[in-house]
Amino acid sequence: MRFFILLLFPAVVFGQDAPAGSAERGHQAFLKYQCYTCHGTVGQGGERGAGPRLLPNLFPWVAFSMQTRTPRQDMPAYRKDHLGDQDLADIYAYLRSVKPSPAVANIPQLNFEGKR
Amino acid sequence: MSEEGLDRRTFLKTAAAIGTTMAAASTVSAETAKKPSSGLPGERIIGRPGSDFMVDVIKATGIEYIASNPASSFRSLHESIVNYGGNRKPEFLTCMHEESSVAMAHGYAKAAGKPMGVLAHGSVGLQHAAMAVYNAWCDRVPVMLFGGNFMDAAHRRPGVEWYHCVQDPAGMLRDFVKWDDQPASLQHFAESVMRAYKFAMTPPMEPVVIIADGMLQEHPIDGDAELSIPKLTLSAPPQGESGALKEAAKMMAGAENLVIIADRAARSQEGVRRMVELAEALNAPVVDLGSRMNFPTTHYLCRSEDGRALIREADAVLMLEVADPWGQLNTISDPQHEYRRIAKPDVKLIHVTLADNLMKSNYQDAQRFCPCDLSISGDAEATLPALTEAVKKEIGGSRKSALAGRTDKLRSQHREMKERTRAAAANGWDAVPVSTARLSAELWNAIKGDKWCLADSRNLGWSARLWPATEHYNFLGHSGAAGVGQIAPAAVGAALANRDKGILTAVIQPDGDLMYAPGVLWTAAHHKIPILMLMHNNRAYHQEVMHLQKMAGLHNRRMDTARIGTTIENPHIDYALLARAQGVWAEGPITDPAAIAPALQRAVAAVKRGEPALVDVVTQGR
Numbered sequence: 001m002r003f004f005i006l007l008l009f010p011a012v013v014f015g016q017d018a019p020a021g022s023a024e025r026g027h028q029a030f031l032k033y034q035c036y037t038c039h040g041t042v043g044q045g046g047e048r049g050a051g052p053r054l055l056p057n058l059f060p061w062v063a064f065s066m067q068t069r070t071p072r073q074d075m076p077a078y079r080k081d082h083l084g085d086q087d088l089a090d091i092y093a094y095l096r097s098v099k100p101s102p103a104v105a106n107i108p109q110l111n112f113e114g115k116r
Numbered sequence: 117m118s119e120e121g122l123d124r125r126t127f128l129k130t131a132a133a134i135g136t137t138m139a140a141a142s143t144v145s146a147e148t149a150k151k152p153s154s155g156l157p158g159e160r161i162i163g164r165p166g167s168d169f170m171v172d173v174i175k176a177t178g179i180e181y182i183a184s185n186p187a188s189s190f191r192s193l194h195e196s197i198v199n200y201g202g203n204r205k206p207e208f209l210t211c212m213h214e215e216s217s218v219a220m221a222h223g224y225a226k227a228a229g230k231p232m233g234v235l236a237h238g239s240v241g242l243q244h245a246a247m248a249v250y251n252a253w254c255d256r257v258p259v260m261l262f263g264g265n266f267m268d269a270a271h272r273r274p275g276v277e278w279y280h281c282v283q284d285p286a287g288m289l290r291d292f293v294k295w296d297d298q299p300a301s302l303q304h305f306a307e308s309v310m311r312a313y314k315f316a317m318t319p320p321m322e323p324v325v326i327i328a329d330g331m332l333q334e335h336p337i338d339g340d341a342e343l344s345i346p347k348l349t350l351s352a353p354p355q356g357e358s359g360a361l362k363e364a365a366k367m368m369a370g371a372e373n374l375v376i377i378a379d380r381a382a383r384s385q386e387g388v389r390r391m392v393e394l395a396e397a398l399n400a401p402v403v404d405l406g407s408r409m410n411f412p413t414t415h416y417l418c419r420s421e422d423g424r425a426l427i428r429e430a431d432a433v434l435m436l437e438v439a440d441p442w443g444q445l446n447t448i449s450d451p452q453h454e455y456r457r458i459a460k461p462d463v464k465l466i467h468v469t470l471a472d473n474l475m476k477s478n479y480q481d482a483q484r485f486c487p488c489d490l491s492i493s494g495d496a497e498a499t500l501p502a503l504t505e506a507v508k509k510e511i512g513g514s515r516k517s518a519l520a521g522r523t524d525k526l527r528s529q530h531r532e533m534k535e536r537t538r539a540a541a542a543n544g545w546d547a548v549p550v551s552t553a554r555l556s557a558e559l560w561n562a563i564k565g566d567k568w569c570l571a572d573s574r575n576l577g578w579s580a581r582l583w584p585a586t587e588h589y590n591f592l593g594h595s596g597a598a599g600v601g602q603i604a605p606a607a608v609g610a611a612l613a614n615r616d617k618g619i620l621t622a623v624i625q626p627d628g629d630l631m632y633a634p635g636v637l638w639t640a641a642h643h644k645i646p647i648l649m650l651m652h653n654n655r656a657y658h659q660e661v662m663h664l665q666k667m668a669g670l671h672n673r674r675m676d677t678a679r680i681g682t683t684i685e686n687p688h689i690d691y692a693l694l695a696r697a698q699g700v701w702a703e704g705p706i707t708d709p710a711a712i713a714p715a716l717q718r719a720v721a722a723v724k725r726g727e728p729a730l731v732d733v734v735t736q737g738r
Binding site (some may be wrong): 032037040041048073075081083107109110113 | 449450451534535538539540541542543544545546547548549551552553554557558560561575576577578582583584658659661662665666667668669670672673674675676678679713736737738
């Protein structure tokens with residue numbers, strides 16, 4: 001329900017900027033706190049019970065932090081006791097810094113229309 | 117099962133062929149019976165032990181291979197296989213763990229469409245075999261498991277033989293085999309083997325156990341005995357009742373949003389063709405849960421990735437041999453265990469299944485009870501022709517036109533699903549460690565020019581999602597019970613069955629699974645079984661890493677300890693070295709994504725020379 005409320009008030013939710021963070025520290029935190037085990041090391045997501053992809057359409061900061069602290073669905077909760085606000089801001093900065101993946105059209109291995 | 121599997125058209129032909137083999141074997145049996153010599157114990161010769169007759173019986177079933185770790189409780193049978201039987205049909209496959217033997221038979225049966233034999237030692241061997249038997253049970257796969265044992269305590273050698281004997285050897289497996297017996301005579305053995313084979317091959321197919329008593333093996337055949345091997349005739353698979361099929365057709369024809377969910381529906385290419393015919397008659401999307409290859413991934417009605425969304429909107433669902441029907445319509449969240457309904461409360465459910473015929477209570481593979489509007493007891497593949505005919509009769513002119521009018525939209529939805537999947541696969545394409553999507557795509561590009569089989573198509577779902585698969589032999593599903601350690605040996609078994617068919621067998625091999633019994637690599641090398649193993653080496657029992665994170669989150673505790681006890685690192689295992697040490701061509705570990713394709717090319721060349729090959733790639737978790 002909380003997620004839908006967020007969607008109803010985009011000006012409130014999306015208008016807020018993320019706090020300053022270090023992408024480099026965020027990368028380390030992303031690994032240390034095991035975010036990558038479900039979401040992949042570059043936020044690409046996983047399958048079979050792992051987490052959804054975080055990129056290329058990263059959640060706005062408020063939604064991102066809310067989902068991390070008090071997640072909906074199956075994600076474990078990362079509360080402040082064990083993941084500080086600065087760590088979370090750094091993780092967000094890291095995800096924003098991840099280089100976009102190539103487009104499907106530029107990946108020949110993903111052309112499945114060839115000989116089979 | 118494969119195209120050589122049992123279907124209503126071919127079972128009579130198969131039975132006739134087996135009957136011919138049986139007659140020939142019986143003749144051999146009668147001709148070779150000899151009396152033992154008399155004299156000093158050291159001069160005693162048993163020219164015709166009971167185990168020779170057992171070999172005749174096994175040959176009469178058409179079993180081509182016996183997978184086994186050698187052991188004293190079946191030493192006579194072993195010797196008869198290799199000398200009396202010429203080590204041909206059955207050929208003895210040397211395995212390094214009974215769990216590997218049974219898992220090889222599991223994979224073999226799905227690729228060959230018929231069972232492999234397994235020989236296991238009395239107590240300890242059957243204990244080793246047990247988990248693999250449970251996997252086969254849950255996957256509805258026939259395995260002919262023979263156990264050795266010395267029932268007569270007066271003949272047992274003191275010491276170890278007593279530890280390895282058991283009053284009721286099959287007892288430890290009885291909860292998850294279809295049938296077992298401990299024959300007291302050779303004639304009893306012959307009849308029970310035929311009965312066991314028949315039971316194993318009648319859907320729902322399952323493992324069976326026959327105990328070959330040690331003294332029955334080693335004692336000479338009584339020359340005057342009138343032994344005979346009964347004719348083996350396989351049963352036609354049971355078909356759903358015609359009135360129920362008519363009712364099902366009426367329900368489906370009247371539905372606005374029908375979804376077909378198939379799990380273990382197709383046993384052959386004919387089954388896949390029948391699935392397409394039914395889906396096209398209804399113009400209904402198909403969700404293939406993938407325990408077997410049921411439906412071509414290239415067909416516009418294939419919507420396996422959209423299952424949840426389709427079920428949410430469905431007013432009727434046809435399930436075809438679905439292992440967990442409740443779980444398609446409902447879910448329980450993790451880790452909170454909260455119930456959620458996925459389907460509409462009034463969705464109409466029809467299920468064609470033989471699950472009601474498996475009456476066991478201890479192990480919980482029955483899954484949660486699912487109320488059903490129309491439950492039809494029958495083998496899905498055998499039922500499809502009559503069900504499709506009933507549907508065609510039910511769908512008249514205007515309804516037929518209305519259904520046909522949906523085609524463009526359905527084609528478009530299929531295309532969009534495929535595009536979404538490819539876009540998801542592109543995400544993290546150049547990541548290090550290698551993304552699982554890239555791992556799968558690179559493998560496809562290495563084998564797409566050949567007839568191919570992916571021996572486990574569930575562990576890494578990208579392949580079932582991305583690859584164009586049209587043949588029943590393409591995807592063999594999964595282990596059944598998710599008992600770890602099954603993937604590698606089952607893949608080797610499947611590769612053995614595919615070896616003579618010109619089908620290249622590949623497997624995306626998880627590291628944790630391989631380490632349960634890596635000796636299967638030696639078995640593949642020793643028996644020259646060509647298989648391409650591409651390591652999905654995430655250096656962890658990754659599912660358990662995520663479980664620990666969930667528990668830590670639930671308990672409001674730290675997450676950075678989730679790798680304690682769940683990872684396979686420090687030191688990293690060198691899988692290429694492990695493989696090479698056992699005679700398998702291997703490369704790796706590969707960390708650069710760009711290095712995968714050339715390594716796979718070299719590996720495929722090795723496989724085409726008839727060798728097993730392993731490429732170790734360090735990957736993302738999932």
